[in-house]
Amino acid sequence: MKSRLRVLRAERGWTQEQLAAAIGVSRQAINALETERHDPSLDLAYRIAAAFAVPVEQVFANPHPAEKMT
Amino acid sequence: MNVGWPSSRPYVVGSLAMWGLFLAAIYLLAWGSEDAQLPDAAMWSIAIALAASVAGQFVAAYRLVARQDEYIRGITAKRIIAAAGLTITLAVLWGVAEQFLGVPRAPVWIIYPLFWGAVGMVTPLIRDSRP
Numbered sequence: 001m002k003s004r005l006r007v008l009r010a011e012r013g014w015t016q017e018q019l020a021a022a023i024g025v026s027r028q029a030i031n032a033l034e035t036e037r038h039d040p041s042l043d044l045a046y047r048i049a050a051a052f053a054v055p056v057e058q059v060f061a062n063p064h065p066a067e068k069m070t
Numbered sequence: 071m072n073v074g075w076p077s078s079r080p081y082v083v084g085s086l087a088m089w090g091l092f093l094a095a096i097y098l099l100a101w102g103s104e105d106a107q108l109p110d111a112a113m114w115s116i117a118i119a120l121a122a123s124v125a126g127q128f129v130a131a132y133r134l135v136a137r138q139d140e141y142i143r144g145i146t147a148k149r150i151i152a153a154a155g156l157t158i159t160l161a162v163l164w165g166v167a168e169q170f171l172g173v174p175r176a177p178v179w180i181i182y183p184l185f186w187g188a189v190g191m192v193t194p195l196i197r198d199s200r201p
Contacts, residue, residue: 029141
């Protein structure tokens with residue numbers, strides 16, 4: 001899943017280790033998210049968004065276009 | 071900041087102890103059956119201790135993985151499945167070859183170290199948690 005994780009982290013000057021410690025995951029998990037080797041659970045996505053104090057859509061764009069139910 | 075990320079030190083120490091017990095039990099069983107002619111009760115006790123070391127190693131691995139984050143759990147599950155698939159495939163091939171093609175007999179317990187060897191082999195290849 002594409003994300004703005006690396007950009008948001010760079011804007012704040014955080015290392016992968018610092019972000020990992022802030023949200024309680026491994027540095028490998030942050031690296032996997034940034035390199036699209038892991039799709040986060042909803043819980044992890046919200047924890048990351050909370051760490052950056054932004055809505056979750058600003059970190060992870062919804063890959064599924066909205067469809068109207070008929 | 072969360073600085074309490076689970077350490078794997080207890081796992082490493084526990085694993086070394088389990089492998090030490092496993093290897094010592096193999097040695098004792100070989101010595102007890104050939105040189106020392108140990109009684110059946112003693113041989114069974116050693117065999118059960120060996121099996122307990124195998125179970126203990128898996129319990130320790132399960133506990134370690136349960137403390138990890140979702141990414142580590144995901145890739146570990148994939149690695150374990152790949153390693154189990156490789157090991158069981160090889161064991162089945164060897165088993166039928168042994169039974170029907172006359173290849174030399176191999177001890178079944180060798181599956182255990184083979185499995186962990188396979189885990190080591192697939193670990194650098196599986197780094198993506200996605201299907």
